[in-house]
Amino acid sequence: MKSMNIVVLAGGTSTEREVSLITGKGVYEALKTKGHKVVLIDVYLGVEDVNVDKVFDDTRDWAAGIEAIAANEPDIEKFKALRKDGGKCFFGPNVIEICQKADVVFMGLHGANGEDGRIQATLDLYGIPYTGTDYISSAICMDKGITKKFFNMAGIPNAKGYDMNLDEEFKEIGYPVVVKVSTGGSSVGTYICKDRAEVDHALNEAKKFDDKVVVEEFIRGREFTCGVVDGKALPIVEIAPKVGFYDFANKYQAGQTNDICPAVLPEDKTLEIQRTAEEAYKVLKIKNYARIDFMMNEKGDIFCLEANTLPGMTPTSLLPMEAAAVGIDYPSLCEKLIEISLKRK
Ligand SMILES: Nc1ncnc2c1ncn2[C@@H]1O[C@H](COP(=O)(O)OP(=O)(O)O)[C@@H](O)[C@H]1O
Numbered sequence: 528m529k530s531m532n533i534v535v536l537a538g539g540t541s542t543e544r545e546v547s548l549i550t551g552k553g554v555y556e557a558l559k560t561k562g563h564k565v566v567l568i569d570v571y572l573g574v575e576d577v578n579v580d581k582v583f584d585d586t587r588d589w590a591a592g593i594e595a596i597a598a599n600e601p602d603i604e605k606f607k608a609l610r611k612d613g614g615k616c617f618f619g620p621n622v623i624e625i626c627q628k629a630d631v632v633f634m635g636l637h638g639a640n641g642e643d644g645r646i647q648a649t650l651d652l653y654g655i656p657y658t659g660t661d662y663i664s665s666a667i668c669m670d671k672g673i674t675k676k677f678f679n680m681a682g683i684p685n686a687k688g689y690d691m692n693l694d695e696e697f698k699e700i701g702y703p704v705v706v707k708v709s710t711g712g713s714s715v716g717t718y719i720c721k722d723r724a725e726v727d728h729a730l731n732e733a734k735k736f737d738d739k740v741v742v743e744e745f746i747r748g749r750e751f752t753c754g755v756v757d758g759k760a761l762p763i764v765e766i767a768p769k770v771g772f773y774d775f776a777n778k779y780q781a782g783q784t785n786d787i788c789p790a791v792l793p794e795d796k797t798l799e800i801q802r803t804a805e806e807a808y809k810v811l812k813i814k815n816y817a818r819i820d821f822m823m824n825e826k827g828d829i830f831c832l833e834a835n836t837l838p839g840m841t842p843t844s845l846l847p848m849e850a851a852a853v854g855i856d857y858p859s860l861c862e863k864l865i866e867i868s869l870k871r872k
Pocket residue numbers: 686705707711712713714715717743744745746747750772773774820822832833
């Protein structure tokens with residue numbers, strides 16, 4: 528691949544901003560080892576002291592100061608106050624101007640804003656090429672209720688349940704039941720409830736994040752995830768938290784889960800999950816790449832949970848782990864995601 532000028536966009540204001548910064552740092556460093564000129568920017572904070580015209584010759588360490596992910600969800604309001612201009616425009620100083628100088632923007636964002644399609648639509652209108660899927664599929668996948676409707680229309684197996692506005696009446700479907708904020712991510716706003724009192728608590732907590740939730744049957748069993756790159760499934764990972772479910776702490780603190788790749792499954796189950804992941808990718812109109820989450824109950828039935836259109840891309844994330852299982856190392860995966868995304872533009 529010829530040397531390119533690349534902006535890695537990370538950070539932002541979602542509950543997953545810290546994860547995104549680690550993704551951004553990993554991708555930034557990997558692409559530099561491949562000989563590209565790379566700039567890493569926090570989409571919300573931007574950069575003030577910069578010569579935009581010469582930004583790709585600016586050899587500062589753009590990842591300086593990015594640290595490990597805290598055990599708890601970040602305090603977004605405190606962070607937002609850091610913007611000197613008050614942050615009325617989501618894009619920080621010089622972000623769009625710098626992106627316009629790039630050959631491609633690598634989307635290292637996760638969660639609201641980065642993953643919900645609005646940034647993709649903005650970049651489209653500015654004529655800036657970027658990695659990952661387009662605005663429409665991003666928006667569909669960001670909303671777990673809408674995703675569920677697409678799954679049901681296309682016969683993609685998923686947990687029995689429904690989506691509800693928080694001002695509507697909760698309908699019992701048995702216990703335990705899972706209540707999930709429709710636009711949540713990284714398990715923030717996911718509640719496993721064993722009775723009505725816990726549901727009421729969850730519905731109350733959910734208000735902090737969104738006005739809609741998905742209510743669904745709790746699937747007891749094993750958890751898997753399967754990346755799809757350019758329409759083709761990668762090997763599956765089994766995620767096995769040592770304690771509890773795959774919540775925020777288990778997702779990002781080292782040593783909290785046993786991730787097994789390729790997952791140990793009978794050949795027919797492996798193929799079933801991979802084909803379902805490819806099918807979900809198609810049904811949700813995803814382009815370039817995504818990672819699809821699954822549960823499997825004790826009988827071996829599979830249930831598609833959701834599609835992650837900007838899955839974690841830290842060097843130890845699940846998608847890089849799956850790519851490594853087929854001989855694609857991390858820097859090559861970062862390049863491959865750029866290549867397929869540019870090919871489609
Ligand atoms: N129906 C369900 N049954 C059992 N566990 C679930 C169910 N839905 C979600 N979970 C658990 O919650 C986690 C987060 O749910 P998910 O739908 O993948 O949302 P996100 O990853 O966007 O927060 C999953 O990784 C899984 O461990």
